[in-house]
Structure formats: C-alpha cells, structure tokens
Amino acid sequence: KNQVEQSPQSLIILEGKNCTLQCNYTVSPFSNLRWYKQDTGRGPVSLTIMTFSENTKSNGRYTATLDADTKQSSLHITASQLSDSASYICVVTGVPSGGSYIPTFGRGTSLIVHP
Amino acid sequence: DVKVTQSSRYLVKRTGEKVFLECVQDMDHENMFWYRQDPGLGLRLIYFSYDVKMKEKGDIPEGYSVSREKKERFSLILESASTNQTSMYLCASSEAGTANTGELFFGEGSRLTVL
Numbered sequence: 382k383n384q385v386e387q388s389p390q391s392l393i394i395l396e397g398k399n400c401t402l403q404c405n406y407t408v409s410p411f412s413n414l415r416w417y418k419q420d421t422g423r424g425p426v427s428l429t430i431m432t433f434s435e436n437t438k439s440n441g442r443y444t445a446t447l448d449a450d451t452k453q454s455s456l457h458i459t460a461s462q463l464s465d466s467a468s469y470i471c472v473v474t475g476v477p478s479g480g481s482y483i484p485t486f487g488r489g490t491s492l493i494v495h496p
Numbered sequence: 497d498v499k500v501t502q503s504s505r506y507l508v509k510r511t512g513e514k515v516f517l518e519c520v521q522d523m524d525h526e527n528m529f530w531y532r533q534d535p536g537l538g539l540r541l542i543y544f545s546y547d548v549k550m551k552e553k554g555d556i557p558e559g560y561s562v563s564r565e566k567k568e569r570f571s572l573i574l575e576s577a578s579t580n581q582t583s584m585y586l587c588a589s590s591e592a593g594t595a596n597t598g599e600l601f602f603g604e605g606s607r608l609t610v611l
Contacts, residue, residue, distance in 0.1 A: 413598050424500070424586055424602030425539075470538070474598035482590070482598045488538035 383408040385473050385487035393493045398461055402490045404454040404471030412482060416445055416456045417470040419489070425470055428456070461494045468492070499523070502587050502603035509610050515574040517606050519587030526592035528570035529554075529600065530562060532583040539586065545570055546592055577610045584608075 385406045394400050406414070413432050417425035429438050431447040431454060438445050442465075444457045458465055471487040503518035521528065527546050531539040531554075541554030543562040551562050559581060563571045570589075574581055584607050588600040 415599065417600075422605070422607075424588075424604050425600070426602070427599050430599065472598075472600070483541070483544065484598055484600065486539045488536065 383473070383475060383485045385471055385485050387469075387471050387487035387490050389490060390488070391491040391493070393495060394461055396461055396463055396494050396496050399457065399459050400461060400492065401458075402456045402469050402471075402492070404456070404473075404487055406452050406454070406471070406473040406485070406487075408452075408473040408475045408485050410476045411449060411452075412474045412476045414445075414447060414454050415472045415474075415484075416443070416454075417472060419468040419470060421467070425468075428469075458492075461492075463494050463496060466492060466494045500587055500589055500601050500603040502585075502606045504606050505604060507606060507608045509577050509608065511576075511578060511610055513577050513610075515577050515608065515610075517572040517574075517585055517587075517608070519570045519572070519603055520568050521570075521587075521589040521601070522568065523589060523591075523601065524567065525589035525601070526567070527590045528564065529588045529590075530560075530570065530572045531586045531588065532556070533586055533605075534583050542572065574608075577608075579610050582608060582610045 416428045419425040429445040442459045468489040470489040472484045474484040500521045529544040530542045545564040561573045587603040
C-alpha cells in the first residue's frame, strides 16, 4: 500500500531560525512529490513540486530536496518568519496504470514559529 | 487566478439531517475531489470524479455520496449526518491526462459540526 510518513509531527522554533521537515514514502512507481503549506483554517497551497530527475528546488526561503533512491524528501525553511507557522503536507503522486493521478497524503508537520 | 469555491465555510447540523456541501471550480479541470481533514489523521479521500457523471470511491466513502452533473460542480452529500462526521471538508480539483503534474487546487474548506 502507498504510504507517506512525515516527521516530526510538530515543531516549535524561534523566529529567524532554520528548520527541516522530513518525508518518507513508499509510492511506486513515482511521478512527483509536492510540499503543500496549509495555514490555519485555509486550504493547502502548493509550495514546490519535485519530479524523479530533480534533487533540489527552491521557492524563496523554502528549499525541497528529493532522493528518489531512498524515497526521501525534505523541506528546509531558512530564516523562519511568524508567517511560516502552518501545517506542511508532503504529497506523493504515483504513475497510474489507468485513469487519473491520485495523490497520497502525509499527515503533515505542524510548525509554530515564536517571536 | 485559479479558484475553487466551497459554498459554506461553517455549518452546524443536527444528527439525522441531510447535508449538502457544494464545490465549484473555474479552471475547467476534469478531476475533482472531496477530502475530510481531522487532527492527527491528515487528509483522507472520500470520493473523487474524473469526468461529469463519473465518481469513484476513495478511502472513506461510507456515509457519503457525491454528485457531478456539471464539469465545474462537485457536491458532497451526507444522507443522514452523524456526530462522527464532524470535520473539516476540503474540495480540490486538478487537471487530467498523462501530462498532469498532480497539483491540487483546494477550496477554503467547510467546517461541519453535527450535534
């Protein structure tokens, strides 16, 4: 069964500090991996997409990495801001044998940034 | 700007009532999804649809049904609401086809409380 595991479950850091969130998956064959940010009371919004051939991708202060061999991804946040407080969800999409792409969701990491 | 609109942000219903959650997207997407999100469990797929009048069960379809009469609209129906259906409901849409990057566009969510 396809699974996506995220760690840690929750994280508290001080404003200005860096942090790294982890994602391990068993989805196969692999199509892409996305990190979503979900602010409290809102719907998730895509931050980055990683495909099989990509190792690193940045979006401002967010940098995602992918190791397709070990089936691991990380999301690194640099110089955290209060607005980074949110849930970060790792979503992996496999290659369907037929029909459409159905993504598999991790349970998310809840990040709190304190001033 | 792409948009997925959910008709109600907050609903309070009584046990046994019939509940309709409406979702409309303006991106001409083929795929539409309904998820529920509960603390510690992440997003779980209830139903999805990859075409008008087509529907497929997700991971937790029990107690729910859906309707997709038009491409832009996907409705989630709780025939007889129960307290264990108290949750945040998220609608999403995505493009179809082999070139699909898998990005989901989410609505703002509908928080349903069943008393």
